[in-house]
Amino acid sequence: MEFLGNLALGLGVAFTLQNLFYCFLGALLGTLVGVIPGLGVLAAISMLFPLTFHLEPTTALIMLAGIWYGTTYGGSTASILLNLPGTPANAVTCLDGFPMAKQGRGGVALFMTTVASFFGASFGIVLLTLFTPIIADYALRFGSAEYFALMLMGLVASSTISEGSAIKGLASVTIGIVIGLVGMDTQTATVRFAFGNLGLLEGVSLIALAMGVFGVAEIIMSVRRVNAADIDPDSVKLKAIVPTRDDVRRSWFPMLRGASMGSFFGTLPGTGPSIAAFLSYAVEKRVSKTPERFGNGAIEGIMGPESANNAADQTAFIPTLSLGVPGSATMALMLGVLMIHGVAPGPNLISTEPELFWGLIMSFWVGNIILLLLNIPLIGLWVRMLTIPYHLLYPAVLMFICIGAYTSGFSPLNIWMVAGFGALGYAMRIFRFPGAPLLLGFVLGPLMEEHFRRAMVLARGDFAVFFERPISAVIMGITGLVLIWGVWSSENMRGKRRARALAREADRRAPGHSEEEVQEGTN
Amino acid sequence: MKKMITALALAAGLATPLAAQDWPSGTVSIVVPYSPSGNTDILARHMAPYLEEKWGQPVVVDNKPGGGSMVGTAQVSQANPDGLTLLMTTSAYVTAPAIQPDLPFDPRTDLVPIANVGYVSYILLTQGDSEIDTLPEFVEDSKENPKFAATAGLGTTTHFAIEQFIAQSGANFDVVHFKGGGPAVVAILSGEADIYGSSVSSAGDNIASGKVKVLAVLGNDRIDALPDVPSTAELGYPETEIHQWVGVFAPGGTDPEIVAKINADINEVLQNEAFIATVTPLDWTLEQSTPEGFAAEVDKELSGWKKLAEEQGISK
Amino acid sequence: MYRIDYVDIVGGALLILFGAAVTYTSVTYYPMGTPSRMGPGMFPAGLGVVLAVLGILLAAQALRRPGPRPDVRIFSPLFILGGIAAFAAIIVPFGLIPAIVAILVISSLADLKIRPVSLVISCIGLSLFAPFIFVFLLGLQIPLLRWPF
Numbered sequence: 001m002e003f004l005g006n007l008a009l010g011l012g013v014a015f016t017l018q019n020l021f022y023c024f025l026g027a028l029l030g031t032l033v034g035v036i037p038g039l040g041v042l043a044a045i046s047m048l049f050p051l052t053f054h055l056e057p058t059t060a061l062i063m064l065a066g067i068w069y070g071t072t073y074g075g076s077t078a079s080i081l082l083n084l085p086g087t088p089a090n091a092v093t094c095l096d097g098f099p100m101a102k103q104g105r106g107g108v109a110l111f112m113t114t115v116a117s118f119f120g121a122s123f124g125i126v127l128l129t130l131f132t133p134i135i136a137d138y139a140l141r142f143g144s145a146e147y148f149a150l151m152l153m154g155l156v157a158s159s160t161i162s163e164g165s166a167i168k169g170l171a172s173v174t175i176g177i178v179i180g181l182v183g184m185d186t187q188t189a190t191v192r193f194a195f196g197n198l199g200l201l202e203g204v205s206l207i208a209l210a211m212g213v214f215g216v217a218e219i220i221m222s223v224r225r226v227n228a229a230d231i232d233p234d235s236v237k238l239k240a241i242v243p244t245r246d247d248v249r250r251s252w253f254p255m256l257r258g259a260s261m262g263s264f265f266g267t268l269p270g271t272g273p274s275i276a277a278f279l280s281y282a283v284e285k286r287v288s289k290t291p292e293r294f295g296n297g298a299i300e301g302i303m304g305p306e307s308a309n310n311a312a313d314q315t316a317f318i319p320t321l322s323l324g325v326p327g328s329a330t331m332a333l334m335l336g337v338l339m340i341h342g343v344a345p346g347p348n349l350i351s352t353e354p355e356l357f358w359g360l361i362m363s364f365w366v367g368n369i370i371l372l373l374l375n376i377p378l379i380g381l382w383v384r385m386l387t388i389p390y391h392l393l394y395p396a397v398l399m400f401i402c403i404g405a406y407t408s409g410f411s412p413l414n415i416w417m418v419a420g421f422g423a424l425g426y427a428m429r430i431f432r433f434p435g436a437p438l439l440l441g442f443v444l445g446p447l448m449e450e451h452f453r454r455a456m457v458l459a460r461g462d463f464a465v466f467f468e469r470p471i472s473a474v475i476m477g478i479t480g481l482v483l484i485w486g487v488w489s490s491e492n493m494r495g496k497r498r499a500r501a502l503a504r505e506a507d508r509r510a511p512g513h514s515e516e517e518v519q520e521g522t523n
Numbered sequence: 524m525k526k527m528i529t530a531l532a533l534a535a536g537l538a539t540p541l542a543a544q545d546w547p548s549g550t551v552s553i554v555v556p557y558s559p560s561g562n563t564d565i566l567a568r569h570m571a572p573y574l575e576e577k578w579g580q581p582v583v584v585d586n587k588p589g590g591g592s593m594v595g596t597a598q599v600s601q602a603n604p605d606g607l608t609l610l611m612t613t614s615a616y617v618t619a620p621a622i623q624p625d626l627p628f629d630p631r632t633d634l635v636p637i638a639n640v641g642y643v644s645y646i647l648l649t650q651g652d653s654e655i656d657t658l659p660e661f662v663e664d665s666k667e668n669p670k671f672a673a674t675a676g677l678g679t680t681t682h683f684a685i686e687q688f689i690a691q692s693g694a695n696f697d698v699v700h701f702k703g704g705g706p707a708v709v710a711i712l713s714g715e716a717d718i719y720g721s722s723v724s725s726a727g728d729n730i731a732s733g734k735v736k737v738l739a740v741l742g743n744d745r746i747d748a749l750p751d752v753p754s755t756a757e758l759g760y761p762e763t764e765i766h767q768w769v770g771v772f773a774p775g776g777t778d779p780e781i782v783a784k785i786n787a788d789i790n791e792v793l794q795n796e797a798f799i800a801t802v803t804p805l806d807w808t809l810e811q812s813t814p815e816g817f818a819a820e821v822d823k824e825l826s827g828w829k830k831l832a833e834e835q836g837i838s839k
Numbered sequence: 840m841y842r843i844d845y846v847d848i849v850g851g852a853l854l855i856l857f858g859a860a861v862t863y864t865s866v867t868y869y870p871m872g873t874p875s876r877m878g879p880g881m882f883p884a885g886l887g888v889v890l891a892v893l894g895i896l897l898a899a900q901a902l903r904r905p906g907p908r909p910d911v912r913i914f915s916p917l918f919i920l921g922g923i924a925a926f927a928a929i930i931v932p933f934g935l936i937p938a939i940v941a942i943l944v945i946s947s948l949a950d951l952k953i954r955p956v957s958l959v960i961s962c963i964g965l966s967l968f969a970p971f972i973f974v975f976l977l978g979l980q981i982p983l984l985r986w987p988f
Binding site: 036165167168170171174175177178181185187188190192193216219220221223224391392394395396398399400401402403406407410412415416418419422423426430431432433449452453456457459460461462463 | 846847849850853854857861864865869870873874875876877878879881882883886887889890893894896897900909910911912915916919920922923924926927928930931935938939942943946947949950951952954957961965969972973979980981
């Protein structure tokens, strides 16, 4: 009964006119920021942060939270239409979302990811509503050894998700980790791999890396190959967003599995949405009877991860509100709003500030419904972007990438890094190395090293610790299985694919094609 | 369209060098070189709205944790000396260089001290459900069952404080570094570490809710925020004066007029009744300082800690 | 079509080189520490070894199978990366609008076709649109036009 009372209290708070308005404002802004490549959620929240001093803490949080999950909705748009992931979590959506757009199913992909986002978020909110105190306690049982094991599992799983050799996937992950270590060591403040460039103390910019390896490399590959005329004009009409019955049937379980995984990872500070999205993709590919469809526009490949990262976005509030431990810089900003208004986050928050806690949770529902209503009509507008001739579109996209990279730190070094990573991304395309695992390795690498080193201190130098602590041992066991499975199945599928590739190659070399054309890749 | 042109003209105008009277011309970011929800972070977030009101520009707190505060500190040392990027850090500024010889900046010249904000005492925390209730029992027990002592990072004052206590008490503690007071307190909550020399505000709500237990105040006297907790001197350990101060710095080469203005504004906030009322329960003792006086203090402490580190053999 | 997979052999060799460089740098310049007190060199040194091993595995497999010809382009990366570099070089001394024009013009050349009319239109359009979004709406402080001399 008390529970229903709490819900009613929360709804009462969320449905005041002022809170509804700021919730809408946050969601709208979040969507816009998410769609513009290179602009991060942190930038958006920092910009609006000062406004929050003049608002009630609940209202302020409702607006900032709206931006936070709004960007995740919007972030999938650029991933699907342009192969430009705004965050590592969205990089997974590129894998199948972008092929869907190329097949003229961009509208369906956008519509379905909106549905998946809504589903995942709802799932996360339900957990948040029912189990916050319990979950907060269990999150504390994860020590450094467990975090290291979890990250290792995430990285190994990510290396198996892309089409092609698991060895290349692992190599991409490892290169990503090395790039992540550039800058000052978080334990001893030793500067590593910066080669005297003091601008690199802070490390490599995530935006520059993502935009370079994905966006710039994609543009280099697509110039003079993509024609607006290739896009079926029917595919950009509003009715083309309606998914087929088959799409819907295939989507249920991926959404459910994704939401569960996302909810779990969201509660662990620091790891959150990206690991959840990658693992969800890996799992969908494993359980699928037709894994070869993945990477070629499989709807399961976008539904699982999008549901996972949105669920994680919601459950990330659990450690922030109930332990006072923010999982990310964005969550730290939200914590800042609470503290400025004299609200102390911690185990007692729910009992001392019931209006704030329940009002915020109910506003999540309102915000997600607003996002659903806001995003579906916008899909029609976004897919029209595909009809812009590519020779006009790509320079504009490059410009947005550069401005975005520049504004994340106001340093031209970030733009130089975009160019450098564009070259790296292009080289990786030539050598057929997957890009998504690189991004995850980059994000998790420094954290992984930190937890590894700390776990070793706590175990007094005994490597067996990862197999002796029960939770960590189970995760390490799963990691081992994923690794064996990944290598085995990729070698297995390679055989089949090579046969197909050889057939294609033979076609291409048929009379009428000069050697020159084949090399410049006019196919 | 008219607005556009105005914006264009304004933006073009911003490119010219700034004089102190125009400062601040934009968002001021205060870099805190620790994770969120630690002591310094909380203080910075409490101060930010007051400074924002004074300066009429947004004031944003930016966490850059790692390297026992040296990661964020090094970044500010490289920032534009326009007064728009400031550093709010702890006495780690003077302790860390004592044991981290190869820092990419010189703490004496690459940053300018602006103002000393105040200081807090250290309290020794352990798990709330621990069977041990007093510090002497805890130290005795550690000789049978070695304990892990958390710090807010290598070379931070919490690191020095606990090393000093280990040397004085003969306790068997192994030191584990975290990225600030927030994560160190979580390590106590989760049982990963057994003891942490924390500030009252880092421990936050967890003292009241009984999730952590305060064994002692590290120093000669009890503190007003926790009147029932004995000090280590009272418990028979050698007398020691160790505090963690917090101060504000700017990149080296910042216009002295801007430094003086920021110093004056901070001093004013530190006298604001409402601000004092929010931070005193967190055990803050606030100071008034001049840039010159603070700089002299920093210079003296840099040499002092270096000597102490050598004497006591504290190193990486 | 090659008799053995040269692309993966070169890829594997590059991995070995990169891994060796990472390990060499870590061992030479950063303290290693002990397992219970790892220094900043230990973790990257290990990663370098992992990379080299992966490189060996990759190249070894490639020796046993035929592989396709790589599709390497020269002009596309040149003009696109060149455009980005121009933006990076121009934005601070000259401001946003010259940087926008530079990147649009240079990167358009990657198409190997010059379309003067649409190029001029997109330069003007985006020089108005981008400042509108970033400077006017989002309030970011980027100088639009500057003259450093």
